[in-house]
Amino acid sequence: MTTADLSENNGAAAPSDPAPVVELRGAGKSYGNIRALHGVDLAVHPGRVTCVLGDNGAGKSTLIKIISGLHQHTEGEVLVDGEPVRFTTPREALDRGIATVYQDLATVPLMPVWRNFFLGSEMTKGPWPVRRLDIARMKKTADEELRNMGIVLDDLEQPIGTLSGGQRQCVAIARAVYFGARVLILDEPTAALGVKQSGVVLKYIAAARDRGLGVIFITHNPHHAYMVGDHFSVLRLGTLELSAARDRIGLDELTNHMAGGAELAALKHELAQVRGVDVEGFPEAKDLQAPVPASPEGNS
Incomplete structure (x- = not known):
């Protein structure tokens, strides 16, 4: 079982949740022989913050470009209000209510x-x-x-x-x-900010959610994500490693996944043989196992 099974529904809505505004089903993007993104499932619901985490090169930027209309996906589906779409320009995405706030903010x-x-x-x-x-x-x-x-x-x-x-x-x-905007994509909004200013931005992310927007919060900081997130997706090397609702994962486990905890656990034995390396704080492999979902039907 993969860690993506941590959520019962991999980000799909519960029966009482509103339908997703934007949904990705097995979406991916290849540049020639280079596969930047593969098999990503993601659902963005109104009034919820979906956090997408990953290190440099994980595929976060490619994901943003597909949803915002800058690039077209080469595999899978992208749906808006349940309708398959293939945006050719960011203007088309904006016309459907998908707005992106990049790190440079596009201000003068x-x-x-x-x-x-x-x-x-x-x-x-x-x-x-x-x-x-x-x-x-x-x-x-x-x-x-x-x-x-x-x-x-x-x-x-x-x-x-x-x-x-x-x-x-x-x-x-x-x-x-x-x-x-009905869906707001925020590209690393707290990356270059101090603690106080990051708190200000997180406050307004929550305010946007409370106004009914679906928010995609792109970040490499699990602590910031956990403060406002309702659902967490972790990308690693272009694939979805983890998809979990907030009530199915704690901050420590999210941080371990974000930091490559599975790889650290695998390396613990080798590092233990190196003199002067303290591995007591390294995670055990058993600590990173995903619990069995309550019902197999829930998985998308």
Whole structure:
């Protein structure tokens, strides 16, 4: 039995859960002879945070690109509202309510906060061909939407580059929510932040979930994931190593999987023979065994 069997349903919804907005069934991506992603099952439900964890090279970026429409999958299926789709551009994904907030945030540091909020989708007024920016309405709308997410800024005229990293992430999240996102993909939003700013971002991830969005939280930090996650998927070398609901896995076990605990357990015997290496804290293989699911019918 694989560790992916840890969840009774591998991320599938319980009968009482709403249908997934986005679902991957055996999805994969190959670049010529290189298989970057293979056989990944993932379900994103409204009002839930799905955490995708993995080390560098695990396939997280490829997964993001498939769901966001930047790349097309070469195997399996991608479904939106139960309908198979094959996005050819990120605009098509955005039109279906899938918004991605990347690490670089796609902001212009010297532009004011309100202008970045509407960057590329500015409000205008007046007749064509002399339409002009409706600055007053954009400022008012940006302030209202940020406050709805619990973000209060004293001056929307300040350049967004003067905000902290956590504040910029929160503005990007609020912007995606305002423009109709139903699924919000967050690419390592806490990677370059300190403890306090990471906490701020996690707070607004929870706020987005509470507003009914399905959130895909990409991270390599199991502690951050466990604070807000409802379901956890661990990728390793392009395949799904673990898929578990929150009530089926603890933080310690999630951390072991994320850190390659199975490999550490396998190496414990060899390392024990090396003088000066303390292996007492290494996990035992038995500690990483997945419990038998309550019913085989639950597995997808």
